[in-house]
Amino acid sequence: MKSTENSETRDKIIQVAKKEFIEQGYMKASLRQICKKAGVTTGALYFFFKDKDDLFCTVVQAPLQALYSTMMDHYTIEKEIDEKEILETLSKDIISSEDKKTMDKIIHIMYENRELILLILTGAQGSSLENVIDKFINASENQYKLMCEKMKKLYPDAKVSPHISHWFAHDQINALVYTITHIDSEKEAMEFNNNMVAYLMGGWHSVWKTEVE
Amino acid sequence: MKSTENSETRDKIIQVAKKEFIEQGYMKASLRQICKKAGVTTGALYFFFKDKDDLFCTVVQAPLQALYSTMMDHYTIEKEIDEKEILETLSKDIISSEDKKTMDKIIHIMYENRELILLILTGAQGSSLENVIDKFINASENQYKLMCEKMKKLYPDAKVSPHISHWFAHDQINALVYTITHIDSEKEAMEFNNNMVAYLMGGWHSVWKTEVE
Amino acid sequence: MKSTENSETRDKIIQVAKKEFIEQGYMKASLRQICKKAGVTTGALYFFFKDKDDLFCTVVQAPLQALYSTMMDHYTIEKEIDEKEILETLSKDIISSEDKKTMDKIIHIMYENRELILLILTGAQGSSLENVIDKFINASENQYKLMCEKMKKLYPDAKVSPHISHWFAHDQINALVYTITHIDSEKEAMEFNNNMVAYLMGGWHSVWKTEVE
Amino acid sequence: MKSTENSETRDKIIQVAKKEFIEQGYMKASLRQICKKAGVTTGALYFFFKDKDDLFCTVVQAPLQALYSTMMDHYTIEKEIDEKEILETLSKDIISSEDKKTMDKIIHIMYENRELILLILTGAQGSSLENVIDKFINASENQYKLMCEKMKKLYPDAKVSPHISHWFAHDQINALVYTITHIDSEKEAMEFNNNMVAYLMGGWHSVWKTEVE
DNA sequence: TATGAATGAGTCTTCATTCAT
DNA sequence: TATGAATGAAGACTCATTCAT
Numbered sequence: 100m101k102s103t104e105n106s107e108t109r110d111k112i113i114q115v116a117k118k119e120f121i122e123q124g125y126m127k128a129s130l131r132q133i134c135k136k137a138g139v140t141t142g143a144l145y146f147f148f149k150d151k152d153d154l155f156c157t158v159v160q161a162p163l164q165a166l167y168s169t170m171m172d173h174y175t176i177e178k179e180i181d182e183k184e185i186l187e188t189l190s191k192d193i194i195s196s197e198d199k200k201t202m203d204k205i206i207h208i209m210y211e212n213r214e215l216i217l218l219i220l221t222g223a224q225g226s227s228l229e230n231v232i233d234k235f236i237n238a239s240e241n242q243y244k245l246m247c248e249k250m251k252k253l254y255p256d257a258k259v260s261p262h263i264s265h266w267f268a269h270d271q272i273n274a275l276v277y278t279i280t281h282i283d284s285e286k287e288a289m290e291f292n293n294n295m296v297a298y299l300m301g302g303w304h305s306v307w308k309t310e311v312e
Numbered sequence: 313m314k315s316t317e318n319s320e321t322r323d324k325i326i327q328v329a330k331k332e333f334i335e336q337g338y339m340k341a342s343l344r345q346i347c348k349k350a351g352v353t354t355g356a357l358y359f360f361f362k363d364k365d366d367l368f369c370t371v372v373q374a375p376l377q378a379l380y381s382t383m384m385d386h387y388t389i390e391k392e393i394d395e396k397e398i399l400e401t402l403s404k405d406i407i408s409s410e411d412k413k414t415m416d417k418i419i420h421i422m423y424e425n426r427e428l429i430l431l432i433l434t435g436a437q438g439s440s441l442e443n444v445i446d447k448f449i450n451a452s453e454n455q456y457k458l459m460c461e462k463m464k465k466l467y468p469d470a471k472v473s474p475h476i477s478h479w480f481a482h483d484q485i486n487a488l489v490y491t492i493t494h495i496d497s498e499k500e501a502m503e504f505n506n507n508m509v510a511y512l513m514g515g516w517h518s519v520w521k522t523e524v525e
Numbered sequence: 526m527k528s529t530e531n532s533e534t535r536d537k538i539i540q541v542a543k544k545e546f547i548e549q550g551y552m553k554a555s556l557r558q559i560c561k562k563a564g565v566t567t568g569a570l571y572f573f574f575k576d577k578d579d580l581f582c583t584v585v586q587a588p589l590q591a592l593y594s595t596m597m598d599h600y601t602i603e604k605e606i607d608e609k610e611i612l613e614t615l616s617k618d619i620i621s622s623e624d625k626k627t628m629d630k631i632i633h634i635m636y637e638n639r640e641l642i643l644l645i646l647t648g649a650q651g652s653s654l655e656n657v658i659d660k661f662i663n664a665s666e667n668q669y670k671l672m673c674e675k676m677k678k679l680y681p682d683a684k685v686s687p688h689i690s691h692w693f694a695h696d697q698i699n700a701l702v703y704t705i706t707h708i709d710s711e712k713e714a715m716e717f718n719n720n721m722v723a724y725l726m727g728g729w730h731s732v733w734k735t736e737v738e
Numbered sequence: 739m740k741s742t743e744n745s746e747t748r749d750k751i752i753q754v755a756k757k758e759f760i761e762q763g764y765m766k767a768s769l770r771q772i773c774k775k776a777g778v779t780t781g782a783l784y785f786f787f788k789d790k791d792d793l794f795c796t797v798v799q800a801p802l803q804a805l806y807s808t809m810m811d812h813y814t815i816e817k818e819i820d821e822k823e824i825l826e827t828l829s830k831d832i833i834s835s836e837d838k839k840t841m842d843k844i845i846h847i848m849y850e851n852r853e854l855i856l857l858i859l860t861g862a863q864g865s866s867l868e869n870v871i872d873k874f875i876n877a878s879e880n881q882y883k884l885m886c887e888k889m890k891k892l893y894p895d896a897k898v899s900p901h902i903s904h905w906f907a908h909d910q911i912n913a914l915v916y917t918i919t920h921i922d923s924e925k926e927a928m929e930f931n932n933n934m935v936a937y938l939m940g941g942w943h944s945v946w947k948t949e950v951e
Numbered sequence: 952t953a954t955g956a957a958t959g960a961g962t963c964t965t966c967a968t969t970c971a972t
Numbered sequence: 973t974a975t976g977a978a979t980g981a982a983g984a985c986t987c988a989t990t991c992a993t
Contacts, residue, residue, distance in 0.1 A: 106952085108952080124437070126339050126340075126437075126438070127339075129986075129987075130987080130988060131986080131987075131988085139953090140953070140955055141954090141955075141956095141988085141989080141990090142953060142954050142956095142990090142991085143952075143953050143954075145988095145989070145990080147952095150989075151988065224337065224339075224437050225339070225340065258503075258506070259507060260500070260503060260504045260507050262494060262495060262504055263507055265494065266487075266504075266507075266508075266511075269490060270486070270487075270490075273483070273486055274479075274483075277479060277482060277483075281475060281479075282475060287473070290471075290473060291473045291475055293471070294472060294473050294476055294479075294519050295479075297515075297518045297521065298479075298515040298519050299515065300518060301514040301515045301516070301517060301519070301521075302510075302511040302514045302515035302518070303511075304514060305510045305511055305513060305514020306507050306510050306511050306514070308510065308514075319976095321977075321978080342961080342962075342963090343962085343963065343964085344961080344962080344963090352978085353978065353980055353981095354963090354964080354965095354979090354980075354981095355965085355966085355977095355979055355980065356977075356978050356979075358963095358964070359976080359977060359978065363963075363964075364964090532956075534957080535956095550863065552765050552766075552863070552864070553765075555982075555983075555984090556983085556984065556985085557982075557983080557984085566957065566958055566959055566960095567958090567959075567960095567984090567985075567986090568956095568957060568958055568959065568960095568986085568987085569956075569957050569958075571984095571985070571986075572955080572956065572957070573956090577984070577985090650763070650765075650863050651765070651766070684929075684932070685933060686929060686930045686933050688920060688930055689933055691920065692913075692916060692920075692937075695916060696909065696912070696913075696916075699909070699912055700905075703905060703908060703909075707901060707904065707905075708901060713899070716897075716899060717899045717901055717905075719897070720898060720899050720902055720945050721905075723941075723944045723947065724905075724941040724942075724944055724945050725941065726944060727940040727941045727942070727943060727945070727947075728936075728937040728938065728940045728941035728944070729937075729940070730940060731936045731937055731941070732933050732936050732940070734940075745973085747973080747974080768965075768966070768967090769966080769967060769968085770965080770966075770967085778974090779974070779975050779976060780967085780969090780976075781970085781973090781974060781975050781977095782973075782974050782975075784967095784968070784969080785973065785974065786973095789967075789968080790967065790968095
């Protein structure tokens with residue numbers, strides 16, 4: 100219907116660019132090569148895309164968006180949960196069954212677009228997306244900041260670094276990154292995720308029991 | 313005294329290259345720029361260094377070597393520890409006081425060369441060192457493989473992924489990377505490390521108590 | 526009409542490249558110089574030609590092709606000549622009037638493109654065409670192999686090296702090379718060619734009369 | 739005894755340079771490589787040799803000299819032979835038994851230094867020796883010029899190009915070049931040489947019987 | 952919508968050579 | 973005799989990007 104959004108040429112470019120970016124990474128990938136392999140001229144490419152970075156962003160946009168909204172939906176719901184309830188369950192499960200569901204969903208999305216996710220994770224250097232993960236981490240961190248406040252009340256003597264909320268967000272994302280990087284089948288990944296949930300929760304609780312040296 | 317190792321020109325090149333690599337990363341850094349800023353001709357650079365990669369390796373070699381030998385020394389000592397002792401302490405401390413000392417030492421080395429370490433960690437793409445961390449992780453993993461064997465005897469019903477030893481090694485290194493990336497002062501890093509040790513150990517033990525879903 | 530084949534820039538590059546290659550030979554010729562003298566940027570050159578070798582091949586292609594097809598046409602016709610006839614005339618004329626015509630035609634083509642032919646002959650070292658002459662020689666040799674078989678029947682006692690067919694092909698081409706290298710006018714070359722035909726035939730027959738030492 | 743002529747370093751350089759020049763040809767060979775492989779500094783090389791060309795000449799000088807003096811000795815002797823005798827034998831043997839001996843000797847020298855000879859013949863482009871063969875040809879031509887004079891008296895009606903003496907010298911050398919290029923064993927080369935002598939003589943005589951077209 | 956010619960600064964790397972020591 | 977540091981121009985080639993058509 101619209102103009103610049105639908106076009107065989109555009110699709111062809113994206114398709115070839117995806118392959119190239121995945122194989123070479125952002126910096127090493129060459130627009131020339133992409134054009135040549137797509138059977139398209141440079142001019143055509145520049146009609147549809149502002150520059151190399153724009154093309155890259157377009158290529159990885161879909162899964163990135165899916166991931167981001169999944170995460171945001173989750174946190175929006177989360178926030179509405181009664182605070183009291185949180186406090187009650189906190190000592191047991193920092194990762195709720197709701198969390199677990201979201202993680203599974205995220206894993207699913209990631210495995211549906213595994214190559215692109217890996218591209219974002221390891222091949223985005225030089226592009227404007229080279230630090231996207233940070234956005235996810237930061238979004239995630241807000242949750243843990245709140246929880247940290249509660250925990251501090253439960254364990255007033257714990258000597259815990261102020262970085263811990265960020266670390267926890269970071270390591271949760273990291274677990275996902277690890278999974279998709281090292282485990283090939285989604286099924287196995289899901290199983291591994293059970294270990295991860297246990298691991299992350301165990302780690303979390305232990306931190307609050309750190310004794311002063 | 314020696315020849316190709318000491319030279320004002322060589323030093324100047326290394327010094328400028330270090331700055332450039334840190335600022336731009338391996339790929340974006342330009343030998344031309346380095347030469348120009350060092351007030352040296354290309355020929356001079358190529359007299360001292362085989363190519364761009366060689367220059368990069370030379371720049372980061374010292375801290376890398378320090379890190380590697382620290383780690384190796386540690387594992388060599390570790391291996392000589394009586395196996396029985398390991399089994400006894402296993403249920404309590406997977407990270408021994410010896411481990412803790414090594415981690416502190418590693419953190420110290422890292423902070424002494426923080427910029428270079430960050431360079432290796434985030435700016436080596438394209439060079440022959442783009443995957444060095446993997447070597448550290450693999451070296452570390454061997455330890456955890458052994459421990460996993462023991463744990464499986466203690467918790468025969470635990471449903472644990474075969475990837476777990478690698479993950480654990482990975483996350484330990486990751487904790488170090490996180491530290492140096494996010495925490496500016498070494499002092500604070502050392503404190504944070506206490507949390508990390510608790511975190512890692514808590515995570516480790518929890519994994520073995522994962523119940524079948 | 527067509528695109529990449531016609532272009533003022535392209536023509537200019539080829540024209541200048543031809544001059545440079547002729548003056549310097551393939552290896553010594555510099556693309557930088559060619560671009561500069563053609564008033565063209567490097568990028569432009571590389572838009573039209575894959576690399577230095579591609580440019581070189583383009584420059585010399587026309588006369589090479591003309592030569593090759595002339596030769597091939599000749600041999601195709603030749604093969605259809607009745608074998609008996611060959612045997613009959615063999616003792617007299619190894620170089621038929623048909624051969625002579627072809628040689629004249631070849632000489633004509635060569636003189637039309639004398640500089641380029643000399644370039645191929647003496648300045649192609651380093652390019653993919655550095656051994657093209659061998660292809661001509663080999664194509665030519667096949668003819669003489671057949672004739673050698675016949676001659677052996679006529680002169681069963683002749684002690685002749687198995688290399689002789691190749692040598693004969695080689696020396697025939699060599700005669701052409703000599704001509705174009707040393708004789709400036711085509712007219713004179715044609716006259717000289719009469720001597721060459723006599724020379725080659727005389728040599729050929731004498732070989733078969735070589736007595737055992 | 740003398741200084742710059744005898745030296746282990748110098749010998750080593752020559753030895754390595756010989757290998758490199760043979761493998762790469764004059765232009766592609768790199769002095770850097772030669773120095774590195776010889777375990778010698780550039781300075782050392784430039785102490786013994788003026789430049790790349792000087793080194794090349796030194797490397798190939800011995801066999802070149804041997805060839806040249808053999809040829810010159812031959813021609814000096816030849817000239818002293820009684821002119822009458824020449825005239826008598828001319829109609830039969832343009833290549834005398836003395837010639838044959840010289841050719842054999844030359845072939846022998848060539849095979850003793852085959853690699854270097856091939857280097858001179860095919861790898862000297864760019865050096866000051868790229869046209870040495872011409873010197874041999876020119877030296878040889880003088881002989882044939884004389885003979886041509888005689889032949890013209892014997893065959894006053896022959897229509898022979900003035901280039902013929904040069905061609906004959908050229909082709910004689912060419913026969914030698916062909917031999918060393920295509921035939922591996924000296925023994926076989928000697929046998930082939932019998933065919934060559936017959937060939938060259940047959941060619942020579944036939945030329946004088948060329949009839950006007 | 953697309954073409955395709957053209958830009959021109961940029962890439963890493965190699966070269967023969969020089970010269971103070 | 974040799975060292976080895978340094979030159980600096982030159983090598984082929986690639987890049988993302990532009991723009992008239």
